[in-house]
Amino acid sequence: MHFYEPRQGHGLPHDPFNAIVGPRPIGWIASHDAAGVLNLAPYSFFNGFNYTPPIVGFASLGRKDTVRNIEATGEFVWNLVTRDLAEAMNASCAAVPPEVNEFELAGLETAPSRLVGVPRVAASPVAFECRLTQIIQLQDANGQGLSTWLTLGEVVGVHISEHLLVDGVYDTAAAHPVLRGGGPSDYFELGPRFRMKRP
Numbered sequence: 001m002h003f004y005e006p007r008q009g010h011g012l013p014h015d016p017f018n019a020i021v022g023p024r025p026i027g028w029i030a031s032h033d034a035a036g037v038l039n040l041a042p043y044s045f046f047n048g049f050n051y052t053p054p055i056v057g058f059a060s061l062g063r064k065d066t067v068r069n070i071e072a073t074g075e076f077v078w079n080l081v082t083r084d085l086a087e088a089m090n091a092s093c094a095a096v097p098p099e100v101n102e103f104e105l106a107g108l109e110t111a112p113s114r115l116v117g118v119p120r121v122a123a124s125p126v127a128f129e130c131r132l133t134q135i136i137q138l139q140d141a142n143g144q145g146l147s148t149w150l151t152l153g154e155v156v157g158v159h160i161s162e163h164l165l166v167d168g169v170y171d172t173a174a175a176h177p178v179l180r181g182g183g184p185s186d187y188f189e190l191g192p193r194f195r196m197k198r199p
């Protein structure tokens, strides 16, 4: 077994951590600042953390525009990245000044949300309207504060394209979600499904 202590370095050509904790769903987060300037960015340190009420969260390495916007407005929208939206998602990660609207940068249209002021990505078949619940600064094992911000929000509205509801059941595979993992440029699509009942 290759063993390493991350604080001493991994001794490999590429840090495997990101490739091991994967593939991950992508948090494609729309937000706007206090003046209404729109923002859209992908975050793959993203997941769901609670059922009732549903809560999603993402980690920003550094206090990025998305976190600042959500702190200012208390709202954001998560959008599902499907295979046909992968290139637009990638374009939306460009390191541009806060006044640049990544919807326009990536050639995406907005669609209005119902309960929050932030619009969603019109072309995405699933979106969660979210209200901020917590912004948590991560810390290391010594209690030292890190410049990483876990932003959590309650999902207060859910949009699902009808074609993904098969007899009322959400069809994960039919959405062709894009998953992040592997090396710096690697993405995955879903593999075959298998079923297993809990004991």
Ligand SMILES: Cc1cc2nc3c(=O)[nH]c(=O)nc-3n(C[C@H](O)[C@H](O)[C@H](O)COP(=O)(O)O)c2cc1C
Pocket: 026, 039, 040, 041, 042, 043, 044, 045, 046, 059, 060, 061, 062, 064, 065, 066, 067, 089, 090, 092, 093, 094, 095, 096, 180
């Ligand atoms: C697939 C993908 C996943 C990303 N995941 C993260 C992440 O989890 N955390 C993070 O801080 N940045 C992540 N980034 C980089 C941000 O998207 C990038 O810094 C972006 O410019 C931030 O935008 P903002 O400043 O408008 O919030 C990711 C980029 C890509 C393409």
